Amino acid sequence: MREVFQQELAEVQERLVEISRLVAVSIDKATRAFNESDVGLAEDVIADDNQIDELTVELDELAITILARQQPVARDLRIVVSALRISASLERMGDMSTHIAQLARYRFPDKVIPKSLRPTFAQMGALDVEIARMLTELLTTEDMKLAETIRNEDDKVDALHLSVFDAVLGETWKGQASDTVDATLASRYHERFADHAVSIAKKVQYLGTGDWQPDLGA
């Protein structure tokens, strides 16, 4: 019984890693679809989001089954409780990638963003991709240095997000209303993607410390 239990807990953690890998692929493809107006890649991201959704639901169900049958305590309980919150954040990260891909598809064959802002979005995308990869590693190793790095990378995404507003609201902005809408939304999606990664990093810290780290990002 005990052995089955430990196997189930290990499975929870493996599935989180698996889903975070899919999220990393998703944001990588979405970013390339967005930067390069690659509608095929955008379609992939949109189609593959179902898999992320299904896997997060299955993970939730496994976690609830473990709670009901094994009645875990201490760190074992923390693994299951944090998994229930992490899965929700991973699911939302997949949604953010999907929204970015949808913007690329919607504007195809045009590019989504006017030339002046493309370097900014390329940087935001690269940061989100890096954050997603670090997140997979954090979930695998629980190396808390990675949690710290993810927070720092999130600060960079936030700064870029603000710079998008500065650009769009500045006097030299020549974009049409559709460019303004796209830049606003795409920037928000990138920023939220990184926020969710920070929320997950906090839950991994909770695993180690037992100190429930609230998700107070906005």
Add this chain to the structure above:
Amino acid sequence: MREVFQQELAEVQERLVEISRLVAVSIDKATRAFNESDVGLAEDVIADDNQIDELTVELDELAITILARQQPVARDLRIVVSALRISASLERMGDMSTHIAQLARYRFPDKVIPKSLRPTFAQMGALDVEIARMLTELLTTEDMKLAETIRNEDDKVDALHLSVFDAVLGETWKGQASDTVDATLASRYHERFADHAVSIAKKVQYLGTGDWQPDLGA
């Protein structure tokens, strides 16, 4: 012991109701602050969000304590597990109100939205306020008819959200880039507010049925 346990479960449910009431107050004030450029009300919403944040963290901690000490099963377990997800959604609903209030404060003494779009935002706000009130009632009574009504109201919010894009991207739009940004963000916040209510309604359904209803809103 059993009696303490039942009291604790009742407390989880009462606290959810309490937080949802604060969220209803928050979106009501945020909507009025936004429609009427009332910076005092906007400040209230922003300041009061801390309380919602703190209460959701305390609720999470209570839920985890119950899991550890009481090892609930069946419906009792569902109460605790759903509370952990509902609290996260309520916390985000408070954030959405806060963001709406921040837009009002940022533009003060000007109004946030050009005249042509104000009726649309007034409607979105009224729907979100109504949804928040129904949510409090749903959490109190578990009356599943309310869950259905919340979904229908959410559909109306979604339709208004799309109509904002139609307006902003239409030929008659005379707004500046800042108006376009504000309309895009405010509309997104209203839409997400309603989405979270639907997620919560699904979790209340799960309470009754044991069927985990995924949060697949985007």
